[in-house]
Amino acid sequence: xxxxxxxxxxxxxxxxxxxxxxxxxxxxxxxxxxxxxxxxxxxxxxxxxxxxxxxxxxxxxxxxxxxxxxxxxxxxxxxxxxxxxxxxxxxxxxxxxxxxxxxxxxxxxxxxxxxxxxxxxxxxxxxxxxxxxxxxxxxxxxxxxxxxxxxxxxxxxxxxxxxxxxxxxxxxxxxxxxxxxxxxxxxxxxxxxxxxxxxxxxxxxxxxxxxxxxxxxxxxxxxxxxxxxxxxxxxxxxxxxxxxxxxxxxxxxxxxxxxxxxxxxxxxxxxxxxxxxxxxxxxxxxxxxxxxxxxxxxxxxxxxxxxxxxxxxx
Amino acid sequence: xxxxxxxxxxxxxxxxxxxxxxxxxxxxxxxxxxxxxxxxxxxxxxxxxxxxxxxxxxxxxxxxxxxxxxxxxxxxxxxxxxxxxxxxxxxxxxxxxxxxxxxxxxxxxxxxxxxxxxxxxxxxxxxxxxxxxxxxxxxxxxxxxxxxxxxxxxxxxxxxxxxxxxxxxxxxxxxxxxxxxxxxxxxxxxxxxxxxxxxxxxxxxxxxxxxxxxxxxxxxxxxxxxxxxxxxxxxxxxxxxxxxxxxxxxxxxxxxxxxxxxxxxxxxxxxxxxxxxxxxxxxxxxxxxxxxxxxxxxxxxxxxxxxxxxxxxxxxxxxxxxxxxxxxxxxxxxxxxxxxxxxxxxxxxxxxxxxxxxxxxxxxxxxxxxxxxxxxxxxxxxxxxxxxxxxxxxxxxxxxxxxxxxxxxxxxxx
Numbered sequence: 001x002x003x004x005x006x007x008x009x010x011x012x013x014x015x016x017x018x019x020x021x022x023x024x025x026x027x028x029x030x031x032x033x034x035x036x037x038x039x040x041x042x043x044x045x046x047x048x049x050x051x052x053x054x055x056x057x058x059x060x061x062x063x064x065x066x067x068x069x070x071x072x073x074x075x076x077x078x079x080x081x082x083x084x085x086x087x088x089x090x091x092x093x094x095x096x097x098x099x100x101x102x103x104x105x106x107x108x109x110x111x112x113x114x115x116x117x118x119x120x121x122x123x124x125x126x127x128x129x130x131x132x133x134x135x136x137x138x139x140x141x142x143x144x145x146x147x148x149x150x151x152x153x154x155x156x157x158x159x160x161x162x163x164x165x166x167x168x169x170x171x172x173x174x175x176x177x178x179x180x181x182x183x184x185x186x187x188x189x190x191x192x193x194x195x196x197x198x199x200x201x202x203x204x205x206x207x208x209x210x211x212x213x214x215x216x217x218x219x220x221x222x223x224x225x226x227x228x229x230x231x232x233x234x235x236x237x238x239x240x241x242x243x244x245x246x247x248x249x250x251x252x253x254x255x256x257x258x259x260x261x262x263x264x265x266x267x268x269x270x271x272x273x274x275x276x277x278x279x280x281x282x283x284x285x286x287x288x289x290x291x292x293x294x295x296x297x298x299x300x301x302x303x304x305x306x307x308x309x310x311x312x313x314x
Numbered sequence: 315x316x317x318x319x320x321x322x323x324x325x326x327x328x329x330x331x332x333x334x335x336x337x338x339x340x341x342x343x344x345x346x347x348x349x350x351x352x353x354x355x356x357x358x359x360x361x362x363x364x365x366x367x368x369x370x371x372x373x374x375x376x377x378x379x380x381x382x383x384x385x386x387x388x389x390x391x392x393x394x395x396x397x398x399x400x401x402x403x404x405x406x407x408x409x410x411x412x413x414x415x416x417x418x419x420x421x422x423x424x425x426x427x428x429x430x431x432x433x434x435x436x437x438x439x440x441x442x443x444x445x446x447x448x449x450x451x452x453x454x455x456x457x458x459x460x461x462x463x464x465x466x467x468x469x470x471x472x473x474x475x476x477x478x479x480x481x482x483x484x485x486x487x488x489x490x491x492x493x494x495x496x497x498x499x500x501x502x503x504x505x506x507x508x509x510x511x512x513x514x515x516x517x518x519x520x521x522x523x524x525x526x527x528x529x530x531x532x533x534x535x536x537x538x539x540x541x542x543x544x545x546x547x548x549x550x551x552x553x554x555x556x557x558x559x560x561x562x563x564x565x566x567x568x569x570x571x572x573x574x575x576x577x578x579x580x581x582x583x584x585x586x587x588x589x590x591x592x593x594x595x596x597x598x599x600x601x602x603x604x605x606x607x608x609x610x611x612x613x614x615x616x617x618x619x620x621x622x623x624x625x626x627x628x629x630x631x632x633x634x635x636x637x638x639x640x641x642x643x644x645x646x647x648x649x650x651x652x653x654x655x656x657x658x659x660x661x662x663x664x665x666x667x668x669x670x671x672x673x674x675x676x677x678x679x680x681x682x683x684x685x686x687x688x689x690x691x692x693x694x695x696x697x698x699x700x701x702x703x704x705x706x707x708x709x710x711x712x713x714x715x716x717x718x719x720x721x722x723x724x725x726x727x728x
Contacts, residue, residue, distance in 0.1 A: 053569050078571035089562035093327050105319040106570040150566075 004067050006031040006080075006158055006189040007052060013060035014047050021047040023213040024061075029191060029206070031066075031157070034184050036200035037193040038300060039210035040310075045193040046086060048210070049162050052191070053083045066157065082156035086163045088143045089150075092136040096127055096146055099135060100153065107154035117153055124179070125149040141172025148179065158189045165199065177203065197300040209304055216307050225298045228306040231256055232272040233296040236279065237264045239289035248286070252278050259309060268306055316572055320580025324554055325587055338547050338592045342539040343599060349535050350604055366397045367450035370407040371420040373400065377427020383461055384422075395453065408442050417450035418443040420458060429469065468495040530693075533606040537689045538661040540596045541682050542654040544589045544621055548629025549646045551585030555723065556639045564727075574727040578630075578720055585626035593618045609692035613701060617692055620705050621685045624712040628681050630719030634726075657682025660690060681715065684708035 007029040014022040022044045029035045037045045050056040052063050054070045054077060063070040065077035090099050100121060104114045122128040125145040135143060144164060151159060161180065165173045180203055184190050194200055200207050201221055208218040217224055246260050249267075254275050256268040269275040272295045283290050296302065304310070328334040369387070373380040388398040399416070401407050407419035419442040429437040439458055443451035472491045479486050486494070555578070558564035567577055597614060600606040608614045632649060636642035657680045659673050677683030688704035690696075 055565055055568055075571040075573070078569065081569070083566065083569045085562055085566060087562050089566040091323070091327065091563065093330055094323070098323075098326070102319065102323050103566075103570070106316060106567060106572055108571075 004031075005029055005064070006033075006066060007035075007191060008064040009048070009052065009061070010063070011061040012048065012051060012058055012063065014044075014051055014056060015059045020213050022051070025210075025213075025215050026061075027208055027215065027218065029189065031189050032184070032187055033205040034180065034190040034192060034203050036204040036207045037191070037210055038195070038197065038200045038207050038304075039193075040195055043195075043210040044213035045210055046162055047213075049083075049160055049191070049193060053081060053160055054078050055083075079154075080157040082151035082154065082159045084148050084151045084159065084161040084164050086166065088147050090135050090143060090146060093134060095132050095134050096138070097122070097131040099146065100131075100150065103150045104153045109154060117155075121149040121152060124152070126175070139172075141168045141175075144168050144172060144176060145179075148176065152183070156188070158191065159183055160191045162193050163195070164192075165194070165196065197304075201300055207300065209300070209307065211304075211308050217303060221300070224300060224303050228268065228298050228302050229270075231268045231270060231298055231302060231306065232275075233298070233302045233305065234267045234269055234272050234275065234279070235264065235292075235294040235296070236267065236290055237292040238283075239263070239291050242288060245286055245288065249279075249282055252282060254278075257306065257309065259305060266305055268302065316576050317580035317583055320567075320577060321583035321587055324551060324581065324584035325591075327554070328551065328584075328588055334547075334550060334588075337543055337550065338588070339595060342536065342543045342596055345539050346532055346536040346600065346604060350532055366393070366395060367418070367453060368397050368399070368416045369418050369420060369454055370399050370401055370410045370416040371422065372402065372404050372407050373422045374404075374424040375422050375426040376424055379427040379465065380422040386461070387420075387457065396457075411442055411444055414444060416444075417447050418454040420454065429465075464499060468498045471495065471498045530607075532604045533600070533608065533693055534661045534690065536596070536600045536604065536606060537608075537693065538658040538686060540593060540600075541621060541625075541685045541689065542650075542658060544593055544625040544685075545628055545654060545657075545682055546646065546650055547589050547592055548585045548625035548627070549632050549642075549650055550629070551588050551626070552581055552629040552633035552719070553639065553642050553646065554584070555581050555633065556636060556642050560639060568727070574724055575720075577727075578723045582626055582630055582716070582720070585629050586622050589622045589625045590618065593621060607693070608689075609695060613692045616705060617685070617689050620688065620708050620712070623716075624681045624685055624708050627712040627716035627719065630723070631715040632719075634719040634722035653680040654682050656680050657684075657686050659683070660686050678707065681708060681711045684711055 005028045007027070009025055009027040012022055012025040013020070025044070025048055027035075037048065039045050047056065051058050052065075052070065054074045057071060062072075063077075065080050068077040068080075070077045091102070094102070097118060100118045101114065104117060109117055119128075122131050125148065127142060127146060127149070130138070130142070135146065138146070148161070148164060151161075159180075164176055168176075177199065180190055180192065184203075190203075192200070192203060204221065206218065206220055207224060208215045209224070210216065217227060219227075241263050242260055242265065243262065246258055246265060249255065249258055252275070254270040256270065259266040267275070267279075276293065276295075279293075280290065328338075371384055371387070373384055375381070384398065384400055386392070387396055388400070399410075401410070404419075404421050407416070407421060410416040411419050421440040421442060423437045423439065425435055425437045426439065429435045439462055441451065441455055441458060443454070472486070472495055475494050476486050476491070555564065558567070564577070568574065597608055597618065601608060632645050633642055636645055657677055659677045660683065677686065684704055684707045688701060688708060691701045691704055
């Protein structure tokens, strides 16, 4: 019997006129896991999520939610999903409770079931004592938490979170990350998009790295890191501009790649202990002054750099 | 059910918005109030409270005129104006004025009647008044002067008749002089209804007619304002589709397995409920505060219902033409003003003695014109055919607009 995935994306394409926002993405997400889409802004993460949520029709391909096509059985598929949009999507002139009540009704909840679920969510997002306040009086972090709470009202099997920690304070960010873990522990499948490598690393069972509308790598954190093998990432800062002055460095032994910036460079090396003396020699030869050195163990940033030649946050 | 949830949520938001409240209720009432201020209250008939003037009188006249004069002033017709007390002697009358028991005393001399029928005698009616008072004694003086002037006219008539008779070598008998004098009095006092030169209307009647006119004008103006702003409310309510689209809540709604048709129906329902509440409150306010008579209650309810549907449908259609709130702002600002004013042109022509039939027809190009025509017909109590034709026209127009607006939004969000 064929295995049924919580989300199965099949050769997904989505174009906006001539712009190919998503191009041939195929993913399988198992139930009960946290799956992250990691990539820089404009990588196609939000478009992919919009198609999965049934908000955008795919140009080609399809998405199945627990076997139900998001194009052919949209309403049935949507019942499984709770979407946390990237931007706050709440009614600012209604109170927190009024928002939850309205959205609960939109998810089909009524009566005592609705009321008890609202109370549970208020406790979960820690806004019970502010439930009668209008949302317009809330801080950014409180709005984010309510934004998540709305998506959980109908106890969905899958929670899709589109960059839920953008623009909030560290304390609220921590609460959101903890809530993602708690939801997953309750058995929910979480599809999480972010451009913060640390979040993906902390939360995810599996990660897909996207760039230019395509999935360029997919696997668990360890699997992805193994892509770059035992490569270390060395970041050097120089006292002067280095534009076009590191060309000869490519030929140094053990160097895999160099990504220069104005007065800094990221270098992937096989062994940082052996590479560092070579860097200082080359710098002296080229009359460059190295002002700082940072060595990173292999991580997702290293993977992205290795695969694209660019830093994740560029 | 979800459509109703959306409608209730939208109403809650609208009634918390000062902007919406202002356009739905405050501005139509203020504009009507402004006209009420310009034309007069138009409210329920007002009465001026006036204390009757206490007057004492003595009648020394040996003839009949003095008694007639006192009989007139003591009549029921003048009882609201004068309380007349007849005393025996002048000293008592003067004393009553001095003691401020009366505002004035009328002292009729002994030869008052004789003076009327003879050409040689002279008599004066004296008014003794409290010098600190002006209004009451002034009115008494005016009444006495009016009566005496009439008598003087009669006296002159007798004199002229005597002169003319003398030229012919004849003399009028006292009976002839009296008959001539009474004929003059009857004519000048308007006693003869036929052939009277001056038509007198009671002040109360004039006031009632004026008030009815003002109420009628206010009714037409407030009716026009109601329709104008009901259509604005329709557009405002539908504009929340674009607002929610820009705020991301519409997309979130689509993510809740709520079909677009249900969401659009909810928005249409929200518009209808808001407009219905608006029209009910404005018509009730107009009736209670401005005294506007809207016509038969059943027909008014029909008008409110069809205008509710019409304004909601028009709003849905108008906003469906806009891609975003910026464009919707232009539609709400310019589009609704132009169509609203055109629709109200029928009201503006009411005062014209020669209504322009072309303009009257042009008003039917916009749904506001049909609504206005229906309301005017109901208020003026025109024939049922005229009323129901206007209602039917508005229903058909609204159905087409609702279908178009619904289709356009459905297509956009499919």
